[in-house]
Amino acid sequence: MKEPQIIVCAKQIPDxxxxxxxVTVNVEKKQVAVDAPDVISxxxxxxxxxxxxxxxxxxxxxxxxxxxxxxxxxxxxxTIAAGAxxxxxxxxxxxxxxxxxxxxxxxxxxxxxxxxxxxxxxGRQAGDWDxxxxxxxxxxxxxxxxxxxxxxxKIDDGKLLVEKSVPVGYEMVEASLPALVTVSNEVGELRxxxxxxxxxxxxxxxxxxxxxxxxxxxxxxxxxxxxxxxLVPPADMGRQCTLIEGAxxxxxxxxxxVLSELR
Amino acid sequence: xxxxxxxxxxxxxxxxxxxxxxVAICIFAVGVGIHISVWRKSKSKSxxxxxxxxxxxxxxxxxxGARLFKGDIAAGxxxxxxxxxxxxxLIGTSLLAVHGHVYSFLTGTTYLAxxxxxxxxxxxxxxxxxxxxxRRYVQRVPRLERRLEDxxxxxxxxxxxxxxxxxxxxxxxxxxxxxxxxxxxxxxxAGFFPQAAARSIYPGLWWGHGLLCLxxxxxxxxxxxxxxxxxxxxxxxxxxxxxxSPDPEAAFEPGVQWDLAQRAFLxxxxxxxxxxxxxxxxxxxxxxxxxxxxQAARQSLWREERPAGDIRFLLDLDPVEDRSxxxxxxxxxxxxxxxxxxAPFEAVxxxxxxxxxxxxxxxxxxxxxxxxxxxxxxxxxxSKRDRAAWAKxxxxxxxxxxxxxxxxxxxxxxxxxFDDRAQAIAVSFSALLKQxxxxxxxxxxxxxxxxxxxxxxxxxxxxxxxxxNCTELLDKFSVSDxxxxxxxxxxxxxxxxxxxxxxxxxxSSVLKELLAQGKLRPQNRxxxxxxxHDPCYxxxxxxxxxxxxxxxxxxPGVKLVEMEHHGADSLCCGGGGGRMWQGQDIRGEAxxxxxxxxxxxxxxxxxxxxxxxxxxxxxxxALKTVGYEGEMKVMDLNELLLQSLSNG
Ligand code: SF4
Ligand code: SF4
Numbered sequence: 001m002k003e004p005q006i007i008v009c010a011k012q013i014p015d016x017x018x019x020x021x022x023v024t025v026n027v028e029k030k031q032v033a034v035d036a037p038d039v040i041s042x043x044x045x046x047x048x049x050x051x052x053x054x055x056x057x058x059x060x061x062x063x064x065x066x067x068x069x070x071x072x073x074x075x076x077x078x079t080i081a082a083g084a085x086x087x088x089x090x091x092x093x094x095x096x097x098x099x100x101x102x103x104x105x106x107x108x109x110x111x112x113x114x115x116x117x118x119x120x121x122x123g124r125q126a127g128d129w130d131x132x133x134x135x136x137x138x139x140x141x142x143x144x145x146x147x148x149x150x151x152x153x154k155i156d157d158g159k160l161l162v163e164k165s166v167p168v169g170y171e172m173v174e175a176s177l178p179a180l181v182t183v184s185n186e187v188g189e190l191r192x193x194x195x196x197x198x199x200x201x202x203x204x205x206x207x208x209x210x211x212x213x214x215x216x217x218x219x220x221x222x223x224x225x226x227x228x229x230x231l232v233p234p235a236d237m238g239r240q241c242t243l244i245e246g247a248x249x250x251x252x253x254x255x256x257x258v259l260s261e262l263r
Numbered sequence: 264x265x266x267x268x269x270x271x272x273x274x275x276x277x278x279x280x281x282x283x284x285x286v287a288i289c290i291f292a293v294g295v296g297i298h299i300s301v302w303r304k305s306k307s308k309s310x311x312x313x314x315x316x317x318x319x320x321x322x323x324x325x326x327x328g329a330r331l332f333k334g335d336i337a338a339g340x341x342x343x344x345x346x347x348x349x350x351x352x353l354i355g356t357s358l359l360a361v362h363g364h365v366y367s368f369l370t371g372t373t374y375l376a377x378x379x380x381x382x383x384x385x386x387x388x389x390x391x392x393x394x395x396x397x398r399r400y401v402q403r404v405p406r407l408e409r410r411l412e413d414x415x416x417x418x419x420x421x422x423x424x425x426x427x428x429x430x431x432x433x434x435x436x437x438x439x440x441x442x443x444x445x446x447x448x449x450x451x452x453a454g455f456f457p458q459a460a461a462r463s464i465y466p467g468l469w470w471g472h473g474l475l476c477l478x479x480x481x482x483x484x485x486x487x488x489x490x491x492x493x494x495x496x497x498x499x500x501x502x503x504x505x506x507x508s509p510d511p512e513a514a515f516e517p518g519v520q521w522d523l524a525q526r527a528f529l530x531x532x533x534x535x536x537x538x539x540x541x542x543x544x545x546x547x548x549x550x551x552x553x554x555x556x557x558q559a560a561r562q563s564l565w566r567e568e569r570p571a572g573d574i575r576f577l578l579d580l581d582p583v584e585d586r587s588x589x590x591x592x593x594x595x596x597x598x599x600x601x602x603x604x605x606a607p608f609e610a611v612x613x614x615x616x617x618x619x620x621x622x623x624x625x626x627x628x629x630x631x632x633x634x635x636x637x638x639x640x641x642x643x644x645x646s647k648r649d650r651a652a653w654a655k656x657x658x659x660x661x662x663x664x665x666x667x668x669x670x671x672x673x674x675x676x677x678x679x680x681f682d683d684r685a686q687a688i689a690v691s692f693s694a695l696l697k698q699x700x701x702x703x704x705x706x707x708x709x710x711x712x713x714x715x716x717x718x719x720x721x722x723x724x725x726x727x728x729x730x731x732n733c734t735e736l737l738d739k740f741s742v743s744d745x746x747x748x749x750x751x752x753x754x755x756x757x758x759x760x761x762x763x764x765x766x767x768x769x770x771s772s773v774l775k776e777l778l779a780q781g782k783l784r785p786q787n788r789x790x791x792x793x794x795x796h797d798p799c800y801x802x803x804x805x806x807x808x809x810x811x812x813x814x815x816x817x818x819p820g821v822k823l824v825e826m827e828h829h830g831a832d833s834l835c836c837g838g839g840g841g842r843m844w845q846g847q848d849i850r851g852e853a854x855x856x857x858x859x860x861x862x863x864x865x866x867x868x869x870x871x872x873x874x875x876x877x878x879x880x881x882x883x884x885a886l887k888t889v890g891y892e893g894e895m896k897v898m899d900l901n902e903l904l905l906q907s908l909s910n911g
Contacts, residue, residue: 015638017631019646037638082622191622192630195637196724 003060004155004177006051007114008084009107009122009134010044010066012075016127017042025233032231038075043123045190047183050153051121052083052191058155061085063117065110067103069096073208081193081201088114092212099226104137106223109216111142119160120180124149129226135182145175151186266442267370268378270363273437273465280473287477294484295492297574302526304568314503321498330602334832335537338404341394345420348388352427355381356476379445385431386448389424392417406536412577413534416486419479426472428452433468436461485574493531494603500524501604520613521564528605529561538597538607543835544590548852551590552583553597553607559583560610585624588614592842592855593719594799594835608840615721632844633722636729640712641677642844650675651707653686659693662704662740670702671744671768672737674756677712678843678876679748684883685876688748691901692770698908699782701773703746711736715755720841730760737765746773750800750875751839757805769801771811771874771900778817785907788820793903794868795823796859796882797833798875811874811900818907824866834859836885838877856885864891874900 018036025032040048051062064079067090076087090110098106111120120142125132139146145160151170152163160175165184213220244254271277324330328346332339355377362369369377396417399407407413432452435444439458444450453461483491500523521529538553539545545552558580565573591611598606618624625633632642640647651661653675662668673693679685696703714729737745745767747753756767777783795815801807808830815823828834837855860882863871871886873879882897 017635017644019639019644019649021646021649039634039638189627189630192619192625192633193622194619194722194724195728197620197622199724 004054004058004118005060005116006054006062007111007117007120008044008048008051008062008064008079009120009138010048010064010076010079011041011123011126011128012038012066012068012071013041013126013128015039025231027231027233030228030231038072040075040078041123041127043125043127043183043185045123046185046187047121047123047181048079048082048084049190050150050181050183050187051119054119054153054155055083060118063088063114065107065114066090067095067106067110069093073206074202077201077206078193078198080206081197082191087206087208089208089210090212090216091210094213094220094223097225099224100131100133101137102223102225104134104141106213106216106218107134108138108141109218110211111138113211113216118177118179119155120144120178121153122180122182124182124184132182135180139180142178142180145179146181147173147175147179148182149184150181151184153181153183153187265371266440266444267367267374268359268362270359272434273462274469275466283474284477287481290481291483294481294489294574297569298484298489298493298530301565301568302523302530305521305523305526317499317502317504320502321495324498325495333602334541334600337394337398338535341391341398344387344391345395346391348384348386348391348424351380351384352388355384375442375445378449382431382446382448385424385427388420389428392420392424396421406540408534408536410534410577410579412487412575412579415577416488419475419482423472423475423479426468426475430465430468430472432456433461433465437465485576487533487575489575490531490533490603493527496527497524497531497603497605500527520616521560525606525609526564528603529557529564529610531603532557532561532601532605533603534558535602537600537602538605541596541600542607543594543596543837543855543858544592544851547837547855547858549590550584550587550851551611552587553591553611555581555583556588556610556614557605557607560613585614585618588618589626589629589845590842590851591840592799592835592837593840595803596799596832596835599803599831612719612721616723617721619721619723626845628845629720629841632841633717633720633725636712636717637725640729640732641681642712642716643677643681645681648708650680650710651705653680653689654693654705654707657690657693660704661707662742664709664740668704668741670704671746671773672740672742673703673705674713674745674747674752675705675710676747676749676752676876678880680710682876682880684880685748688770688876688879688899688901691899691905692748695774695777695783695901695905695908699777701777701782706736706740706742709736709740713752713755715749715751715759716841716844718755718759719839726759734760734763744768746770748876750798750805751877754800754804769805769807769810769874771801771807771814774814774900774904775810778814783904783908785818785904787907789818789903789907790820791870792822792824792866792868793870793872794826794863794866795829796826796836796863796871796873796878797829798873798878799833799835799839801874802833803831811872814900814904815872818904820907821903824868826862826866828862834862836873836878836881838881843877843880854885854888856881857889860885860889860891860895860897864889864895869895870903871895871897872900872903873897 014034015036015038018034022035023032054060055062062084063086064076064084065088066076069091071089071091073087073089080087088110090106095106111117120138122135136146136148147162147164149165150162151165154161155177158177160177160179162173162175162181163170164173165186242258244251246254328339328343331342358377359369398404399409399413399417428448429452431449433456435449435453436456437458483489534554536554542551542553562573562580588611591608593608595608597608598604635644636642639645662672675689679688711733712729713733714726717726717729743765745756745765747756747767747769750769753767753769756763774783793815795812797808812823815821835855836859860871871882873882879897879899886892886895886897
């Protein structure tokens with residue numbers, strides 16, 4: 001079998017793990033300001049880890065695809081340091097704030113432009129909006145088999161074998177290639193990228209193709225912005241501590257009561 | 264008749280003996296040379312002038328066997344007997360050669376005294392080696408391994424000692440000298456042999472014994488016996504003030520980073536297992552074996568530096584699981600007990616650096632913690648802007664950049680800044696400083712992370728970055744005098760920052776000073792029995808054992824009792840070495856902190872005092888999980904002292 005050509009879609013977002021006091025919600029402007037560095041969406045990192053493991057076993061090439069108004073290659077170069085081979089950035093002012101269908105359209109155009117590929121991996125959902133739709137819509141647009149919520153991915157004898165998480169346990173799914181898989185966190189965290197490696201990489205010049213809507217030839221009329229109708233800030237996160245005394249069993253009963261009262 | 268020993272009595276071809284001896288010594292020298300060549304491949308340069316002070320210290324340690332008696336009198340004595348037996352016999356045999364070929368002096372009383380000392384030497388060796396064998400194979404002391412090498416080396420020595428006595432007896436039986444030797448064992452053995460029989464077996468026995476001895480010498484560099492050379496080298500290198508200048512090019516290549524001294528330490532390790540016995544992680548049933556790490560590090564170093572491979576031929580080692588590297592708390596207990604100053608935690612550290620570089624096998628929580636440390640300058644899920652939240656409303660002076668700042672900088676540190684429990688350290692210490700009228704200031708939300716965590720988990724690149732950030736910031740704020748909450752920050756500034764221009768102290772030393780100067784006068788009685796837990800990075804790593812104790816003793820009403828493990832033998836709380844941020848990802852059968860709190864409770868103390876934010880958190884948690892709440896309290900030294908001072 002030829003070595004698999006894998007494309008991983010990675011979204012750059014403000015760190016969803018940012019400490020609470022770094023996040024401010026502006027209800028009027030319907031904006032959430034996060035004072036935190038940009039990172040790669042965590043599920044996309046899981047997808048990359050899955051891709052690297054396949055590459056470690058079978059060889060091949062991993063291309064990272066990232067879309068946005070302005071994408072930082074310093075953030076995305078982490079993927080190269082971790083084990084990806086190439087980076088393609090999709091940049092255009094038009095790409096800002098797109099809804100899931102439009103995002104899927106742009107990404108599919110880019111994948112078609114890349115041409116030679118066997119497997120597309122995306123995170124199960126992005127760490128900012130948590131919509132979880134782009135991957136599935138892309139599967140449809142690319143007209144390939146699509147498996148969601150993978151907890152393990154293997155390519156065996158030209159076939160795709162995926163363990164798909166379901167509420168209890170998992171299903172084994174077999175599909176032909178090319179295919180698209182959305183990856184869940186059970187796959188495992190992206191391997192650690194040492195600072196020394198990262199710094200070394202940042203120092204090295206690298207040619208990173210940047211494609212805009214024209215290069216991709218995508219249908220501009222199809223690009224729709226996400227419309228936010230209302231933004232509701234979370235209730236004030238005050239802390240209150242109650243100690244439940246007594247024997248273990250009484251404590252457990254009382255705890256269950258308290259929790260159900262709070263619901 | 265004048266008592267003396269005829270050289271090569273009854274032995275033909277005696278010249279052959281010298282030929283074989285020469286060959287044996289050559290084999291020995293080649294082996295030692297190969298070791299030295301591996302040591303010299305170290306990339307860090309060291310100065311070469313000899314330090315006589317270090318020579319003196321090393322000789323003293325070698326002659327007294329002091330490091331071997333430490334914590335294990337039985338092993339120390341057995342080794343002492345073997346060591347001196349071996350030395351006496353070696354010197355005696357050499358004297359005999361001098362007597363035979365250079366200057367004959369072993370006659371008359373001198374000869375009889377010589378025989379007496381040789382018997383003492385032989386007996387010491389025999390008793391020492393027998394005792395060691397009993398400890399290993401009969402008593403089966405848990406820390407001792409029973410590998411092929413251990414058996415071969417010990418039995419070899421035993422056979423040498425026994426055959427020596429037998430030879431002596433047979434010689435006396437054959438020779439029938441006309442005087443009484445000043446020995447007991449020889450004549451006794453002689454009684455078993457008729458003269459004729461003795462005469463016929465003597466030469467064979469002589470050659471057998473001689474060849475065994477020479478082969479033994481030849482085998483030294485190729486077995487764990489190499490410590491005969493390695494240990495003195497380690498002692499010297501440990502004591503000598505060599506300034507090692509690490510090769511900056513090699514800074515990011517963890518594999519080749521072993522410096523000369525570390526290489527000698529690795530080769531000197533005898534697999535004695537004292538480190539395993541002292542290791543709190545191994546003691547809690549976790550899969551960490553410091554000895555195995557040292558041996559694995561040694562083997563991989565040899566593999567790297569010498570394509571022809573290792574020259575130890577009797578080694579059969581178990582593979583070391585990479586995962587176990589994450590269990591070490593870097594507490595330093597292993598170094599404290601190691602007879603040859605090997606620091607197993609350094610071997611663990613290098614393994615960690617390699618795993619970090621590869622990226623695989625880094626525990627998930629550690630991975631996230633390092634990301635956080637990079638993004639938010641602290642290992643907790645906290646925002647830099649909340650760094651001085653503990654000081655809200657307390658009117659703590661804040662140091663201004665470029666300003667005229669009086670006094671010292673109180674470097675609060677990440678854990679003390681963000682953890683609910685540990686914040687009490689900052690609150691009470693700053694209250695004490697204000698009562699004492701001390702000039703100080705904090706850096707507020709500008710305070711950086713010193714980078715300690717990155718260093719101990721092997722993320723050396725990130726540590727360098729943190730160090731640069733931190734030095735730059737301290738420069739900007741013209742800070743030249745630092746006092747830390749955490750022994751970890753203290754250690755990092757003091758020992759890991761290279762030539763830093765600032766003075767660093769831990770708060771316990773400042774408290775001691777303020778008490779001595781009479782600026783703090785504890786008055787309220789605190790009627791309590793307290794015990795003190797030495798934080799590893801304050802005590803063992805930086806030898807500050809007494810300052811905190813003096814502070815405790817200054818409080819009226821307080822009775823200080825010691826735990827079994829205290830001072831340099833303190834037991835780690837389990838929070839160091841990055842363990843604090845690995846949660847339950849990794850754990851053994853018991854928690855180190857629970858083992859420790861039980862020991863503290865055993866003293867009958869009502870308060871466990873400590874002087875480190877990590878210890879405070881670990882012990883407080885253990886107090887709850889073990890169920891001692893209400894019976895006992897865990898307090899920081901500042902909190903305790905403040906009780907005897909505050910007016911409310
Ligand atoms: S490292 Fe030291 S204490 Fe540990 S086995 Fe080796 S010689 Fe013994
Ligand atoms: S530093 Fe402490 S935990 Fe680490 S190996 Fe040594 S004794 Fe064990």
